[in-house]
Amino acid sequence: MNSRDEALRLYRKLLLARLSEEKIRELYPSNEIKSPVHLGIGGEAIPVGVCHCLPENSKYFGTYRNHTLYLTLTGDTDGFFAELYGRASGAGGGKAGSMHLMAPDRGLMATSAVVATTIPVAVGAAMAARYRGSDDWVAVFFGDGAMEEGVFWESLNFACLHKLRILFVCEDNGLAIHSHDTTRRGFRSIPESVGGFRCHVLSGDGSRLSTVVEKTREAVTRMKKDSQPAFLHLTYFRFLEHVGPKEDFAAGYRPAPTEAERGGRDPVAIFEGELKSLKCSRPEMDAIRSELAKQVDASSRKAQAAPSPSPPDLLTDVFS
Amino acid sequence: MTFRDALALGMAREMEADPSVFVFGLDVPDHKRIFGSTRDLVEKFGPSRCFGTPLCEDALTGIALGAAISGLRPVLVHIRADFLLLTMNQIGNMISCLRYMSGGKVKVPLVIRAIIGRGWGQSAQHSKSLHGMFAHFPGLKVALPSRPQDAYSLMRAAVRDDNPVMIFEHRWLYDVSGVVDEKVKVELGKASVIRKGAALTVAGVSWMNVEAMKAAEVLARRGVELEIVDVRSVAPFDEETLIRSVERTGHCIVADYDWVHAGFSGEIATRINYRCFGKLKKPVERLGFRHTPCPSTRTLENLFYPSAIDIIRTAEKMLGLSETDLAGEEFFSYEKNFKGPF
Numbered sequence: 001m002n003s004r005d006e007a008l009r010l011y012r013k014l015l016l017a018r019l020s021e022e023k024i025r026e027l028y029p030s031n032e033i034k035s036p037v038h039l040g041i042g043g044e045a046i047p048v049g050v051c052h053c054l055p056e057n058s059k060y061f062g063t064y065r066n067h068t069l070y071l072t073l074t075g076d077t078d079g080f081f082a083e084l085y086g087r088a089s090g091a092g093g094g095k096a097g098s099m100h101l102m103a104p105d106r107g108l109m110a111t112s113a114v115v116a117t118t119i120p121v122a123v124g125a126a127m128a129a130r131y132r133g134s135d136d137w138v139a140v141f142f143g144d145g146a147m148e149e150g151v152f153w154e155s156l157n158f159a160c161l162h163k164l165r166i167l168f169v170c171e172d173n174g175l176a177i178h179s180h181d182t183t184r185r186g187f188r189s190i191p192e193s194v195g196g197f198r199c200h201v202l203s204g205d206g207s208r209l210s211t212v213v214e215k216t217r218e219a220v221t222r223m224k225k226d227s228q229p230a231f232l233h234l235t236y237f238r239f240l241e242h243v244g245p246k247e248d249f250a251a252g253y254r255p256a257p258t259e260a261e262r263g264g265r266d267p268v269a270i271f272e273g274e275l276k277s278l279k280c281s282r283p284e285m286d287a288i289r290s291e292l293a294k295q296v297d298a299s300s301r302k303a304q305a306a307p308s309p310s311p312p313d314l315l316t317d318v319f320s
Numbered sequence: 321m322t323f324r325d326a327l328a329l330g331m332a333r334e335m336e337a338d339p340s341v342f343v344f345g346l347d348v349p350d351h352k353r354i355f356g357s358t359r360d361l362v363e364k365f366g367p368s369r370c371f372g373t374p375l376c377e378d379a380l381t382g383i384a385l386g387a388a389i390s391g392l393r394p395v396l397v398h399i400r401a402d403f404l405l406l407t408m409n410q411i412g413n414m415i416s417c418l419r420y421m422s423g424g425k426v427k428v429p430l431v432i433r434a435i436i437g438r439g440w441g442q443s444a445q446h447s448k449s450l451h452g453m454f455a456h457f458p459g460l461k462v463a464l465p466s467r468p469q470d471a472y473s474l475m476r477a478a479v480r481d482d483n484p485v486m487i488f489e490h491r492w493l494y495d496v497s498g499v500v501d502e503k504v505k506v507e508l509g510k511a512s513v514i515r516k517g518a519a520l521t522v523a524g525v526s527w528m529n530v531e532a533m534k535a536a537e538v539l540a541r542r543g544v545e546l547e548i549v550d551v552r553s554v555a556p557f558d559e560e561t562l563i564r565s566v567e568r569t570g571h572c573i574v575a576d577y578d579w580v581h582a583g584f585s586g587e588i589a590t591r592i593n594y595r596c597f598g599k600l601k602k603p604v605e606r607l608g609f610r611h612t613p614c615p616s617t618r619t620l621e622n623l624f625y626p627s628a629i630d631i632i633r634t635a636e637k638m639l640g641l642s643e644t645d646l647a648g649e650e651f652f653s654y655e656k657n658f659k660g661p662f
């Protein structure tokens with residue numbers, strides 16, 4: 001982290017994502033958010049940190065677990081909540097829902113609920129940048145499970161072959177729904193498995209925002225020197241069920257973390273500790289928190305009161 | 321017994337009867353058990369006959385084929401039919417035609433189960449049915465049970481069949497209850513008349529049979545009796561059962577659970593027109609999805625999907641009846657039951 005100011009800017013992004021998702025957890029039992037929600041609590045530092053380190057006009061691709069990515073790129077809690085409520089004013093006009101949030105005007109080009117499907121699309125965007133002679137950067141986010149799909153390897157191979165300017169960002173929570181990595185992987189480790197490709201491979205603790213920033217900056221530096229794609233392998237702990245607002249440790253497929261373990265995997269708590277050492281006071285952080293909480297609250301209320309799309313909207317935007 | 325339990329029972333009975341039967345796919349043995357439809361299988365038959373997999377649908381489909389031509393009887397499960405689109409190469413270029421290309425030398429006894437999602441914002445990527453597209457391929461059998469007895473019996477028939485069989489299961493049918501007699505055998509490729517009536521025939525596919533039953537209940541109150549033919553199998557398609565019905569009623573609505581344009585409903589309508597040309601009192605009507613990707617929000621979703629109301633209004637129009645007052649009727653009640661998150 002270069003400065004206190006920069007750290008506080010990052011903190012706002014991290015917290016905006018967290019508070020927005022905590023708001024979803026609070027509102028979901030009312031059954032008004034009729035959308036499957038794949039919450040990213042525990043993984044917020046990855047999109048926040050990676051996007052922070054790339055230039056303004058970069059292009060991003062993501063998955064159904066895209067809330068933090070959307071919010072960090074847009075800051076648009078109004079469009080976010082309106083989409084979750086299926087309103088006309090939502091990011092996708094109520095046609096997308098939580099799993100397909102996009103904001104092409106802010107660089108979020110596509111997200112998808114079909115695992116691994118945006119990976120080759122991101123490679124296409126990187127190829128287009130090369131073709132057009134632009135210096136756009138591309139980053140694609142995907143889970144550890146996505147790496148099991150053939151299309152991941154096909155895309156990685158293509159990108160490495162053509163030395164494209166793309167960051168592959170693996171958000172590794174060790175789980176695909178309820179299946180542990182050990183039951184799914186015939187390879188020894190993620191970094192080793194991509195190690196045979198001509199790309200820069202970096203690993204780190206994705207729960208630590210400062211680590212994510214450091215690794216991304218290193219990737220960018222290395223890519224500038226030696227133009228090959230980069231592969232960022234960032235681990236994190238998924239605090240909640242795969243889809244839905246609850247914890248599910250009682251289901252028995254993984255142990256509940258202790259309080260200490262929770263603290264050690266919570267990106268917000270960890271980053272607050274780092275802020276302290278940068279001389280940010282608790283009241284200062286609390287002030288940011290209450291300001292953002294107000295924003296989130298206002299956006300969610302506005303969304304609840306907003307109108308749904310009208311019947312003719314069903315037929316619009318099938319074609320350009 | 322619920323539809324989900326009937327599916328699980330059908331598989332369990334075949335696994336008991338034949339040690340070469342195994343069930344696999346993403347998340348098949350986790351605690352949610354594919355919405356309960358693979359319940360108890362791993363306990364009863366162990367992890368070598370009921371197992372989860374990495375995310376690799378394309379490979380899994382080829383693996384199923386390889387196992388099938390090597391003496392096993394795989395049942396491959398997909399939690400959404402949309403994921404079948406990742407497996408088109410193996411299905412379209414291999415599974416559907418391997419027997420033919422071998423000059424009849426190989427058998428391909430495999431079952432692919434796929435769940436059709438709906439509601440709670442499933443949206444464009446978790447709601448497709450795709451049965452019509454697969455029915456298009458010679459060499460594939462495609463079934464869509466809508467009742468627990470058929471879920472059980474067709475599952476058993478599919479596993480026993482020496483050919484590739486795809487079974488499409490609508491997510492909302494999982495909670496439907498009905499009597500299941502374990503001894504009842506149902507042949508693949510046969511339709512079933514699930515309601516008798518003289519006024520008009522509804523050919524229902526999957527969930528649309530539930531909507532058709534609701535429509536029939538409403539119209540019966542004014543003395544209009546719908547006959548409902550549950551198509552059950554779109555490949556092979558049991559033309560005779562449907563033709564016999566339409567010859568009597570002279571009216572037919574095809575209620576498909578798919579897009580109308582270039583869909584299976586067009587196939588049925590054509591066959592009825594050809595066979596019942598002189599006996600039809602009105603042109604065959606088709607109901608299906610509106611021609612858009614499936615929207616997320618419920619207000620648009622309810623316009624996207626055909627419902628009992630569409631069946632009622634279409635029937636009234638065909639029969640020259642005034643519009644029934646539908647105030648006080650409950651429609652879309654399943655939307656109210658299904659509370660996500662998935």
Ligand SMILES: Cc1ncc(C[n+]2csc(CCOP(=O)(O)OP(=O)(O)O)c2C)c(N)n1
Pocket residue numbers: 065113114115116142143144145146147173175176177242346375377399403406
């Ligand atoms: C092609 C495909 N197969 C299966 C699914 C069902 N599914 C949804 S999320 C998921 C797990 C993905 O795990 P991972 O890539 O690690 O992402 P995470 O959910 O952990 O963020 C699966 C199997 C899907 N959506 N798409």
Ligand SMILES: [Mg+2]
Pocket residue numbers: 143144145171172173174175176177
């Ligand atoms: Mg994962």
